[in-house]
Amino acid sequence: MTFCEFMELALYWPDGGYYTTHSASSDYYTAPSAHPAFGALICLQMYQLWLLLECPRPFWVIEPGAGAGQLARDVTRFAQQLSPEFSKSLRCLCLERHPWGRRAGSTELGHLPNWIAAQGLPFQRVVGVVLSNELLDAFPVHRVRMEEGRLREMFVHLQDSELVERPGPLSTVALEERLRRVGVVLDEGWEAEINLAVDDWATQVSDCLERGFILTIDYGRDAAELYSSERRRGTLTTFRHHVQTDSPLREVGLQDMTAQVDFTALELAGRDAGLESWGRTSQRRFLLNMGLQGWLASLRSAINGAAYNGNRMGMQQLIRPGGMGDFQVMFHAKGVEPDSLWGLSVSSEIGPLLAGLAPPRLTAEHSQLLGASYPHLAQSYEHLWSGGDTT
Ligand SMILES: C[S@@+](CC[C@H](N)C(=O)[O-])C[C@H]1O[C@@H](n2cnc3c(N)ncnc32)[C@H](O)[C@@H]1O
Numbered sequence: 001m002t003f004c005e006f007m008e009l010a011l012y013w014p015d016g017g018y019y020t021t022h023s024a025s026s027d028y029y030t031a032p033s034a035h036p037a038f039g040a041l042i043c044l045q046m047y048q049l050w051l052l053l054e055c056p057r058p059f060w061v062i063e064p065g066a067g068a069g070q071l072a073r074d075v076t077r078f079a080q081q082l083s084p085e086f087s088k089s090l091r092c093l094c095l096e097r098h099p100w101g102r103r104a105g106s107t108e109l110g111h112l113p114n115w116i117a118a119q120g121l122p123f124q125r126v127v128g129v130v131l132s133n134e135l136l137d138a139f140p141v142h143r144v145r146m147e148e149g150r151l152r153e154m155f156v157h158l159q160d161s162e163l164v165e166r167p168g169p170l171s172t173v174a175l176e177e178r179l180r181r182v183g184v185v186l187d188e189g190w191e192a193e194i195n196l197a198v199d200d201w202a203t204q205v206s207d208c209l210e211r212g213f214i215l216t217i218d219y220g221r222d223a224a225e226l227y228s229s230e231r232r233r234g235t236l237t238t239f240r241h242h243v244q245t246d247s248p249l250r251e252v253g254l255q256d257m258t259a260q261v262d263f264t265a266l267e268l269a270g271r272d273a274g275l276e277s278w279g280r281t282s283q284r285r286f287l288l289n290m291g292l293q294g295w296l297a298s299l300r301s302a303i304n305g306a307a308y309n310g311n312r313m314g315m316q317q318l319i320r321p322g323g324m325g326d327f328q329v330m331f332h333a334k335g336v337e338p339d340s341l342w343g344l345s346v347s348s349e350i351g352p353l354l355a356g357l358a359p360p361r362l363t364a365e366h367s368q369l370l371g372a373s374y375p376h377l378a379q380s381y382e383h384l385w386s387g388g389d390t391t
Contacts, residue, residue, distance in 0.1 A: 002171050004196075006156040006163075007140035007248070007257055012097060016253045019098040019138070027256050028239045030134050031217070031283070031324055032071035033367040035314030036360035039074020041290040042131070042215075044353065045343045046075060047086050049129055049213050052339055057089040060128030062208070064121070065135030066094035070365060081357055091128070095121065125210035133217045136201070136266070137258045141193040142175055143234060146186040151176055154191070156249065163249040172196075182223035182264045190232040193259040202269035211335035214275060217283065219327045220261030227262075235260040263328055275332040279344050284325030286343040287318055291350045295359035302358060311362055313369055 001009075011018045031038045050059045063072055072092040079087040143154035145167050152167035153175065170176065175194050179186070186192055205214055220226065226235065238245045240255040248257050267277050281289075296315055299308060319325040331341060342350055362368070 001156055003143040003154045003156055003165065004140045004171075010248070010252045010257055011138065011140065013253065017098075018253050018256055021253065022256075027241060029242075029367040029369070030067070031318055031327070032067075032074060032133060033365075034317045034324070034369060035311065035362060036074045036077075036366060037292060037295055037315050038287070038318050039071050040078035040360045041287055041292060042071065043075040043078040043082060044290055044350070045215070045286075045341070046090070046129060046131075047079070047082055047353075048342050048349075049215075050086055050089065052336060053127060053211060055085070055089065056127040058091040058126075058128075059086075059089040060091050060093060060126040060212075061131055062093045062095065062122070062126070062128065063131045063133075064095040064205075065132055065138065066096050069094050069096075071131070071133055073365070074360065078360060082353070093122070121204050121208045123208075125208060126212070127210050128212045130205045130209065130212070130214045132215075134219075136195065136198055136216065136218050136261045137220065138256075139195050139197040139201070141195045141197075141236065141259045142171070143191060143193055143236065144170075144175055144186070145191045146188055149188070151179070151186070163252070165249065178265060179227070181268060182227075182262065184223050184227040186227060187229070187232070190227075190229075191234045192227050192231075193234050193236050195259065195262060195265065198261075198266050199269045199272070202266070202273040202275065206270075206273035206275050206334060209334045212333070213278075213336070214270070214330075214332040214334075216266065216330045216332070217327055218261045220263050220266075221328075223262050223264035226260060226264075231260075261328070263330060266330065270332045275334050276338075278331040278333050278338070278341060280328055280330040281344050282325060283327040283329055284319040284321065286329040289343050289346055289350075291354045292319060294351070294354060299359060303361070307361070310368065311359075314362055314366065315359075317369060 009017065012020060014020055046059075046061055050056070053059070061072070061075065066072055072094050076087075076090065076092055079090050143165070145152050145154060147167060151170060153170045154165045155168045157164050157166055174196055178194050178196065179192075236248060236257065236259045238248050238251075238255045238257050240251060245251075245255060263280065270277055292315060296312065299311055299315075303311065317324060329343060331344070340347070
């Protein structure tokens with residue numbers, strides 16, 4: 001089978017695929033679970049998109065690959081603080097291929113408004129936003145290698161009870177066409193991943209939007225940077241128990257598998273599907289433009305001790321250079337007059353909107369990153385002073 005078919009089974013096989021049987025938090029954490037400020041500032045960006053669309057009601061925020069639904073929960077909660085009108089218009093719809101989302105919809109999310117757990121894109125066109133975080137990197141990819149001037153595809157075989165990868169003829173000419181389209185020629189011996197599924201994804205997303213935006217957050221790069229000597233072995237990687245294992249053919253179904261997104265291909269796919277690209281920035285820049293710095297500063301006066309340390313660390317993870325801060329935030333639009341977006345440039349409109357709104361704080365739903373990394377800092381020691389004479 002092609003590597004792509006193998007990855008599809010390893011991640012999504014109903015009887016043992018990784019996403020079918022595992023909760024993500026046991027092997028990796030994502031921005032929504034790192035700190036609720038992520039969802040809150042995305043909510044603020046959604047609010048601007050709602051204004052640009054002239055305040056439609058309902059305003060759909062459809063999130064494919066919602067995982068356990070943390071992002072939608074935090075967006076919905078912050079909307080209630082931000083604007084009652086906006087909150088009443090907001091309809092969050094989580095789409096999830098693996099059962100987590102469906103379970104969550106009927107249980108712990110039941111108390112929140114504007115929530116439907118579902119699978120598959122809606123058939124009827126909606127006005128709103130298609131939002132995804134770390135979805136495209138979880139699409140199965142083809143792996144290729146340049147050998148004697150010819151592009152070959154990697155296949156997975158069983159040999160002496162072990163899985164091995166071997167090159168063979170391309171299963172589809174679309175692989176060569178994709179590299180040509182993004183302007184890349186691999187050097188001899190280089191390996192790379194090609195995510196053909198983004199083409200179909202862009203078409204599906206465009207088809208389900210009457211008017212609106214697509215906000216895609218993921219790790220990846222331009223094609224020229226992705227397919228370069230620095231990444232001559234490709235970017236496919238595996239994670240188990242928060243450790244990068246880089247061994248896709250071992251522990252099949254027990255580890256997460258992912259490859260960086262080619263944002264040049266995504267932009268072209270969007271264009272082919274009738275979407276306009278409105279620009280892209282890093283997650284760090286996006287969150288700072290949306291006001292994260294002010295929230296970091298105000299934390300100190302609002303809380304202290306272990307709570308302060310935990311919240312500060314969670315927020316900083318979101319913008320850490322070399323980590324989530326380097327993720328890309330890309331905007332596409334359909335049927336909307338061009339305008340400038342708050343997340344893509346510094347805007348004087350953000351300050352007044354956030355004034356008086358306290359930053360959301362970590363809850364038990366979020367990852368406790370501080371406790372996991374530095375247990376002594378996550379302890380509260382205030383109780384050692386209780387009961388004593390403080391006069
Ligand atoms: C890396 S996880 C990210 C989860 C969540 N967005 C977050 O930030 O924590 C990727 C998720 O996308 C889901 N997924 C992959 N392909 C999908 C598709 N075509 N439709 C819906 N969900 C999909 C997987 O089941 C998995 O839960």
